[in-house]
Amino acid sequence: xxxxxxxxxxxxxxxxxxxxxxxxxxxxxxxxxxxxxxxxxxxxxxxxxxxxxxxxxxxxxxxxxxxxxxxxxxxxxxxxxxxxxxxxxxxxxxxxxxxxxxxxxxxxxxxxxxxxxxxxxxxxxxxxxxxxxxxxxxxxxxxxxxxxxxxxxxxxxxxxxxxxxxxxxxxxxxxxxxxxxxxxxxxxxxxxxxxxxxxxxxxxxxxxxxxxxxxxxxxxxx
Amino acid sequence: xxxxxxxxxxxxxxxxxxxxxxxxxxxxxxxxxxxxxxxxxxxxxxxxxxxxxxxxxxxxxxxxxxxxxxxxxxxxxxxxxxxxxxxxxxxxxxxxxxxxxxxxxxxxxxxxxxxxxxxxxxxxxxxxxxxxxxxxxxxxxxxxxxxxxxxxxxxxxxxxxxxxxxxxxxxxxxxxxxxxxxxxxxxxxxxxxxxxxxxxxxxxxxxxxxxxxxxxxxxx
Numbered sequence: 001x002x003x004x005x006x007x008x009x010x011x012x013x014x015x016x017x018x019x020x021x022x023x024x025x026x027x028x029x030x031x032x033x034x035x036x037x038x039x040x041x042x043x044x045x046x047x048x049x050x051x052x053x054x055x056x057x058x059x060x061x062x063x064x065x066x067x068x069x070x071x072x073x074x075x076x077x078x079x080x081x082x083x084x085x086x087x088x089x090x091x092x093x094x095x096x097x098x099x100x101x102x103x104x105x106x107x108x109x110x111x112x113x114x115x116x117x118x119x120x121x122x123x124x125x126x127x128x129x130x131x132x133x134x135x136x137x138x139x140x141x142x143x144x145x146x147x148x149x150x151x152x153x154x155x156x157x158x159x160x161x162x163x164x165x166x167x168x169x170x171x172x173x174x175x176x177x178x179x180x181x182x183x184x185x186x187x188x189x190x191x192x193x194x195x196x197x198x199x200x201x202x203x204x205x206x207x208x209x210x211x212x213x214x215x216x217x218x219x220x221x222x
Numbered sequence: 223x224x225x226x227x228x229x230x231x232x233x234x235x236x237x238x239x240x241x242x243x244x245x246x247x248x249x250x251x252x253x254x255x256x257x258x259x260x261x262x263x264x265x266x267x268x269x270x271x272x273x274x275x276x277x278x279x280x281x282x283x284x285x286x287x288x289x290x291x292x293x294x295x296x297x298x299x300x301x302x303x304x305x306x307x308x309x310x311x312x313x314x315x316x317x318x319x320x321x322x323x324x325x326x327x328x329x330x331x332x333x334x335x336x337x338x339x340x341x342x343x344x345x346x347x348x349x350x351x352x353x354x355x356x357x358x359x360x361x362x363x364x365x366x367x368x369x370x371x372x373x374x375x376x377x378x379x380x381x382x383x384x385x386x387x388x389x390x391x392x393x394x395x396x397x398x399x400x401x402x403x404x405x406x407x408x409x410x411x412x413x414x415x416x417x418x419x420x421x422x423x424x425x426x427x428x429x430x431x432x433x434x435x436x437x438x439x440x441x442x
Contacts, residue, residue, distance in 0.1 A: 062417075063413075063417065065374075065424065066374065066378075066416065066421045067413045067420070068379070068382075068392065068416055070381050070382065070392060071392060071409060071412050071413050074395070074399075075405075075406075075409040075413060078406075078409060079410065080406070081405075083406065156284070160285065161286065161287075163286035163287075163288040163289060166288075167385060174286070174288060174289070177292075187292070187296040188293065188296045191293050191296060194289060195285050195286075195293060198284075198286055198289060199281070199284050202285070
């Protein structure tokens, strides 16, 4: 085989790689922040007495979970301007990731809420706490503690899936890879390096979130 | 420029559906075969083989599918293989699904109590017989719902093949959208098409899961 590997060819773009990594992480952080907030509301709504609210949340969850992320993103970026909602690439990517993560997180949190014994909220109510406080202070923390690993997994998946946002010209890690390989014609080496960066990010992200969760949750549990 | 009616758009999208289904089917069948092979090696006696398979699974689950696709697409030519978008997508999605399927199936086999293996051994069955007659029939029941669930993930993943230029549903949508300037309708319809493919699978997976959960407690 006559092919000479040249990994150094991508090394000179260190600053660019750093910038792409920052964009990928920033998008993940935004999506996690807003997506999880949305998901808490959505998961709470699945316990609503009003059937139409439950139906609405269920429809949202099923629609997102049964269509590809890239199609959702294209719909938001290319389709929504027809309704007069024109978003730049970065906000469109952040919105698509938020909407996507929220749907999966609702499903995860719902399972967590179901795992909390009914006696917990009954005890809170019998102490005279308002239902909202019972949910926020008693039920939700216990539910999150149960499903925390699944949430971490979903956030990691969101980070990895965000590689697709390069397709609407967001300058994330993958977009940087496309740029570098168009300059040095070393596509295999470039994509290999970027893949390894993603691998590192996924491992570190999982570790950091697990440690953070340990601190947040461990002391409160039982 | 030709005027595209809604029916023209729908018809063209419908023509692309079989390609999405075909890619999903090949990746699932190929991934299933490789995954099964990896499963057998993984539960075998060699510890290093198990570690190697864990690493394989980790690599596929912790890197973006898009990067895997690019690596296959740009990597195979270096081995002297001429890659079409079709070949790259097929190879990549097959490997991808083999990693996920072997992980799911390994989990199912690990969920069977060791006593079942010992029970088989005490009846004089050797390793392969224990596996085939005692463990796998039980593990298969546990494995079916998440396997069907993964099929949904796989169908959705085939959308990424559009990026290397494979003409399936999403790629067709991009072309139509560029030709007609009706992205709202087109991506809406494409999402609907994926939903129609995926939702029955999701529903099926959930039903099987519920049935499995109730299996231990027959109605009295």
